[in-house]
Amino acid sequence: MLEINKVTKIYDNNVTAISNIDFMAEKGILNIIGPTAAGKTTLIKIITGLETPTFGEIIFNSNKLAESTKHNLKKIGYMPQIFDFYKNISAEALLDYIAVLRGFNSGIQRKSLVEEVVEAVHLNDFRHIPIGEYSFGMKRRLGIAQALLGNPEYIILDEPFHGLDPVERTRVISLLVRIANKRLVIVSSNSLEDVAYCASMLLVLCNGSMVYQGTGEQLKKRIEGKVWILDMDDFSLEEIRLKYRVVGVQQINGKLAAKILSSTKPFEQAYLCDVRLEDGYLALMDIGVRND
Amino acid sequence: MINIIANMVKFELLLFMKERNFWLVFLLMNVYSWAAFVLAGQIMSGVAQMFIPLLGYLAIEIVTREKRDNFTEITQSLPYNDYIFLSRIITILLLFLLLGTVLTLAILLVSLLPLPIYVSYSAWLAFVIKYAMIGINVSSLMFFVASLSRKPSLLYAALFVWWISGIFVTSNAGILFPLNLAIANFTYIGGFGGNPSEISGLFPNGDLIAGTILFQIAFSIMLMVFALAIARNRSIVKLGIFRTKIAQGLTYLVMVLLVGLVAVQYSHVKKEQSSAISGNSIVMAKTYEQSTIIVDGYDLNLSILPEQHKITAKAKVELRNSGTSPAQIYFTLLEYLNVQEVKNAVSGELLEWVQEGPYLTVSTLGQFDNEGRLNISFDYAGRVWEWRNDFYGHPAGLVNFVAKPFTFLRGGYAWYPIIGRHQTHSIVDYKLPWLKAEYQMIQHIPITYQPVRFNMTVNSEQDLTIISNLKLVTKNQQDNQMRYEFKSNLVSDVFLLAGPYEYTQITTNASKSPLDCYYFPSHGQNINKIAHGYSQIIKFYDSLIPNDFESTIIFESPRFLTYDTMMRTNNNGLIGAIPITEALSVTKALWSPWWSQSSGHALTQARILNLWWPNCFNDNHSTVADGFAIYMFTLFKEHQRGRMFYDDAKEYWLSYNENSPDNEEMLGRRGYILREVFLLMDAIRKSKLGDAGVKEFLRIINAQYKSKRVIETADIILALDQVGVFSGEKNSKGNDSYHTRIENINRLLNQSESSLQGTLKFKLNWDFSPEVKIIRVN
Numbered sequence A: 001m002l003e004i005n006k007v008t009k010i011y012d013n014n015v016t017a018i019s020n021i022d023f024m025a026e027k028g029i030l031n032i033i034g035p036t037a038a039g040k041t042t043l044i045k046i047i048t049g050l051e052t053p054t055f056g057e058i059i060f061n062s063n064k065l066a067e068s069t070k071h072n073l074k075k076i077g078y079m080p081q082i083f084d085f086y087k088n089i090s091a092e093a094l095l096d097y098i099a100v101l102r103g104f105n106s107g108i109q110r111k112s113l114v115e116e117v118v119e120a121v122h123l124n125d126f127r128h129i130p131i132g133e134y135s136f137g138m139k140r141r142l143g144i145a146q147a148l149l150g151n152p153e154y155i156i157l158d159e160p161f162h163g164l165d166p167v168e169r170t171r172v173i174s175l176l177v178r179i180a181n182k183r184l185v186i187v188s189s190n191s192l193e194d195v196a197y198c199a200s201m202l203l204v205l206c207n208g209s210m211v212y213q214g215t216g217e218q219l220k221k222r223i224e225g226k227v228w229i230l231d232m233d234d235f236s237l238e239e240i241r242l243k244y245r246v247v248g249v250q251q252i253n254g255k256l257a258a259k260i261l262s263s264t265k266p267f268e269q270a271y272l273c274d275v276r277l278e279d280g281y282l283a284l285m286d287i288g289v290r291n292d
Numbered sequence B: 001m002i003n004i005i006a007n008m009v010k011f012e013l014l015l016f017m018k019e020r021n022f023w024l025v026f027l028l029m030n031v032y033s034w035a036a037f038v039l040a041g042q043i044m045s046g047v048a049q050m051f052i053p054l055l056g057y058l059a060i061e062i063v064t065r066e067k068r069d070n071f072t073e074i075t076q077s078l079p080y081n082d083y084i085f086l087s088r089i090i091t092i093l094l095l096f097l098l099l100g101t102v103l104t105l106a107i108l109l110v111s112l113l114p115l116p117i118y119v120s121y122s123a124w125l126a127f128v129i130k131y132a133m134i135g136i137n138v139s140s141l142m143f144f145v146a147s148l149s150r151k152p153s154l155l156y157a158a159l160f161v162w163w164i165s166g167i168f169v170t171s172n173a174g175i176l177f178p179l180n181l182a183i184a185n186f187t188y189i190g191g192f193g194g195n196p197s198e199i200s201g202l203f204p205n206g207d208l209i210a211g212t213i214l215f216q217i218a219f220s221i222m223l224m225v226f227a228l229a230i231a232r233n234r235s236i237v238k239l240g241i242f243r244t245k246i247a248q249g250l251t252y253l254v255m256v257l258l259v260g261l262v263a264v265q266y267s268h269v270k271k272e273q274s275s276a277i278s279g280n281s282i283v284m285a286k287t288y289e290q291s292t293i294i295v296d297g298y299d300l301n302l303s304i305l306p307e308q309h310k311i312t313a314k315a316k317v318e319l320r321n322s323g324t325s326p327a328q329i330y331f332t333l334l335e336y337l338n339v340q341e342v343k344n345a346v347s348g349e350l351l352e353w354v355q356e357g358p359y360l361t362v363s364t365l366g367q368f369d370n371e372g373r374l375n376i377s378f379d380y381a382g383r384v385w386e387w388r389n390d391f392y393g394h395p396a397g398l399v400n401f402v403a404k405p406f407t408f409l410r411g412g413y414a415w416y417p418i419i420g421r422h423q424t425h426s427i428v429d430y431k432l433p434w435l436k437a438e439y440q441m442i443q444h445i446p447i448t449y450q451p452v453r454f455n456m457t458v459n460s461e462q463d464l465t466i467i468s469n470l471k472l473v474t475k476n477q478q479d480n481q482m483r484y485e486f487k488s489n490l491v492s493d494v495f496l497l498a499g500p501y502e503y504t505q506i507t508t509n510a511s512k513s514p515l516d517c518y519y520f521p522s523h524g525q526n527i528n529k530i531a532h533g534y535s536q537i538i539k540f541y542d543s544l545i546p547n548d549f550e551s552t553i554i555f556e557s558p559r560f561l562t563y564d565t566m567m568r569t570n571n572n573g574l575i576g577a578i579p580i581t582e583a584l585s586v587t588k589a590l591w592s593p594w595w596s597q598s599s600g601h602a603l604t605q606a607r608i609l610n611l612w613w614p615n616c617f618n619d620n621h622s623t624v625a626d627g628f629a630i631y632m633f634t635l636f637k638e639h640q641r642g643r644m645f646y647d648d649a650k651e652y653w654l655s656y657n658e659n660s661p662d663n664e665e666m667l668g669r670r671g672y673i674l675r676e677v678f679l680l681m682d683a684i685r686k687s688k689l690g691d692a693g694v695k696e697f698l699r700i701i702n703a704q705y706k707s708k709r710v711i712e713t714a715d716i717i718l719a720l721d722q723v724g725v726f727s728g729e730k731n732s733k734g735n736d737s738y739h740t741r742i743e744n745i746n747r748l749l750n751q752s753e754s755s756l757q758g759t760l761k762f763k764l765n766w767d768f769s770p771e772v773k774i775i776r777v778n
Helices: A040-047 A069-073 A091-101 A107-120 A136-148 A166-179 A216-222 A237-243 A277-291 B002-017 B020-040 B045-068 B072-076 B081-112 B121-148 B152-172 B179-184 B206-233 B239-284 B524-544 B582-586 B598-609 B623-641 B643-654 B670-686 B690-708 B713-723 B733-750 B753-757 B770-777
Strands: A002-010 A016-025 A028-033 A055-060 A076-079 A154-158 A184-189 A201-206 A209-214 A227-231 A245-252 A255-261 B293-305 B310-321 B328-332 B337-344 B353-356 B359-363 B373-383 B386-389 B395-399 B407-409 B425-431 B438-444 B452-460 B465-468 B471-478 B481-491 B496-499 B502-506 B515-519 B552-557 B577-581
Touching: A002 A040, A016 A040, A016 A055, A016 A201, A016 A209, A028 A040, A040 A154, A040 A184, A076 A136, A091 A107, A091 A136, A091 B002, A091 B072, A091 B081, A107 A136, A136 A154, A136 A166, A154 A166, A166 A184, A201 A216, A201 A277, A209 A216, A209 A277, A216 A277, A227 A245, A237 A245, A237 A255, A245 A277, A255 A277, B002 B045, B002 B081, B020 B045, B020 B081, B045 B072, B045 B081, B045 B121, B045 B152, B072 B081, B081 B121, B081 B206, B121 B152, B121 B206, B206 B239, B328 B373, B337 B353, B337 B359, B452 B465, B452 B496, B465 B481, B502 B524, B515 B524, B524 B552, B524 B582, B524 B598, B524 B623, B524 B690, B552 B582, B577 B582, B577 B598, B598 B623, B623 B643, B623 B670, B623 B690, B623 B733, B643 B670, B670 B690, B670 B713, B670 B733, B690 B713, B713 B733
Parallel strands: A028 A184, A028 A201, A076 A154, A154 A184, B293 B452, B515 B552, B552 B577
Antiparallel strands: A002 A016, A002 A055, A201 A209, A227 A255, A245 A255, B293 B310, B310 B373, B328 B359, B337 B373, B353 B359, B386 B395, B407 B496, B425 B438, B452 B481, B465 B496, B471 B481, B502 B515
16 A cells, blocks of 8 residues: 655755645556656655655555665665666666665576566567667666566556557556556556556646546546537637637547537537547646646 | 675676776776886886776776666665665775786786796785775775765866876975875875885885875775765755765864874974984084094994894904093994993903993093003994985984894994094985975985904894805804804994895806805895806906905895985995895896896996995095096996997086086086096096006005095095106196196085085986986987
């Protein structure tokens, strides 16, 4: 169980990166989502102990992170958003070193753990070659592999799908879904396409504030019966925006149409449509922006 | 924890092994070492200091590559990340150890190869110590800076500033900065300036070295502990507390540094004060010669205690009075030899005496009439120490410079009572030519007397070989005591050197009598070659001035004895013996180009010429004698190479200019005296007296010098007259030439001492030879 209690981070220059974040999570995939500079990475760094919160606390299974850092870090597998590896060393040697830093003393045990994770991320055939020869996508997979090393209780991945091709992305998603059965996997992203659909919980951040916490279904339900389609033949976008919240523009049957969020029918020509997760997210973003 | 750190270290080492730059550094260090061996022909401990930037680079590499490779965030999120810093410190120390092992093994390998490289194990030891210190210091400094910031630019700037400032401080220690600033200067270990003796293992300035090493290790450990503490805490403590801790840490470091500096400064100042007090009393004493009292002989019974660096002595001096009955007789005896009893050696009656500094006054009680004889017995004991200047010419006080188990009593030093009051030391103000600052330098003044009969018995608890310019008569063992008996009918300036020597007698075709050769155990490989080579030179000089030595002694000189004068040409009180350096004894490159350099030749020649011109080429008063010695040397070279050498030498002296850059630091104004002597001898040679006249003149003037140890213009005029220069060439052009030369010498000798000495005192080294110049002319 991970508890985030009213966490706030204010940097030296008085910039508030995140404010009053408060949630709990157990098993499954927790997708932290939000636009760029929403505070996702700051929150993740605080959870992994890389940064200290100005206020609030992080609790792993009743243990406060600040009080027993080493004990808690043993439970975490983390892949940062931006990273690289030593170029002259092989993936196998590097993963072995990370296993050492995780506290695995037995060489045999480390070898078995390394084999397990390179297999999981499909790098088995490349584990002996220097990492400098890896493609960007391979390095991302190696990043995921090191986070999975030793089967930690909490896996935290910051933008893990960045730079992955569709096939790799699918593989990683299925891997995360599989491992999330027994542990909490925290994945940050700025796109709903990645894991939001299979996430057990969504955490939406905007401008450092948590604007939504719940499942994807719940998010969709919040706006059911409120998303309308309006053909834009007779209205300009500016005209619609003056009166209503437009959450998207799309092409329907070769014509441009606006998606309008409204609890009542906004225009005579408008009609209700099926709600998607993105609509809910965009609606939240709109709120976030307005609140700001 | 140990297992985790060991695995981390293994990984960090693997990273180095996989990096091309590491192998480049490895290659550079090896190439540099080998180049230094081959170009200099010997192991140079100073090479270690040149590795500072390379070792610094490796230390910076290990602390910055993680950040450079964007790997930091991953490692910092891992539970045992707090061991990373420690593992890197261990890695870099281990890496330096591995590199150093390769380098030192390479040096040892050289000793097994027939390469003409001198492998001094003590220089090797100095290299190892310096390398280890540099490794520890570089790591601690770099890790400390890295604990504050991982910015490569900052780390490289710190390394650069430290290295450059270190070089600056080192090269100006003792000049702009106090010598003991070495303690704060991690690029340098003070006192390692010279190589120690293979036999004694003594480094000059040993205490400072030990102090500096201990301090630097302690300071390095402190830096590393602070670095570790900062690295472990920086991620979890609040920034304000962190800054406070850094400030506290830096304050502690500065305090420790200051305490070290003050401690060394305090001990150094104490030493200087003690030497200055005694030094002044030496200078103030008046000299007095009792010319009517003649010494007929000495019977000296000496016990040496090499471990305590002490002697106890009973000296019987046989005196004869050729004048009125004196109430008191004056003697000179080094002041750190304390007189315990003085008595009439025949009647056993105690005599009244007073010892003041180096002067001893004995009341005769009216027992010493004209033409009467008086045998006085002196009991005295004391330390075998000497007043010394340090490496930079500063008074270093009373210093025991002799390593166990050696005992060295110099010729020309009053370690037995010498009749009359003689000035034993002088303190000369010396102004560094490039600075306004003045220094005082203590100089020993050799004391001499007419040759006398001298019997000496030496007792020692250890079986040491004793070398002296007296003839060994017997050596035997009684109980646990070794007893050596020496006897000579006519000798002055007796010296004694006791040490762990091997002895062999070598007969050569060139030498009239066998050469007595002394060398350290296992250093005998070159002694035969050296003896044969030296006897050729001795034979030639003997043809100019036949020698009257009872034996010719060649001995290996421990480095502590010749270190500060190794590069100089005088024999430093080793009258009637030729010292050879340890380096020459063991080098594989004996007659190789390295040892055949002009400097090596000049040293050999100068030491052999000391047999004829004792204490020549020193920095006291024997400048005219230096001129005759150099003239003899020129004749020897002419004999070897032909007339061209002589003509070139003459050309060199004719065009001698003290202000030319080549001469400024070597001969200076003193060169003019050497020039005048050369031209004077050349004038005799060109006259109808020819080579025979030259030889006769040299014999006469040499006899004068040997009895007085100084040559005055009156001696030269007398000798010229005796060879018949003036009688044959009255009013001739040649006669004018002699007068001009004599006038010039007189004028130069009458100039103030300091203006003649100038930089020579500081720079009198192996360049002091016309050969250097003449070879350049060639």
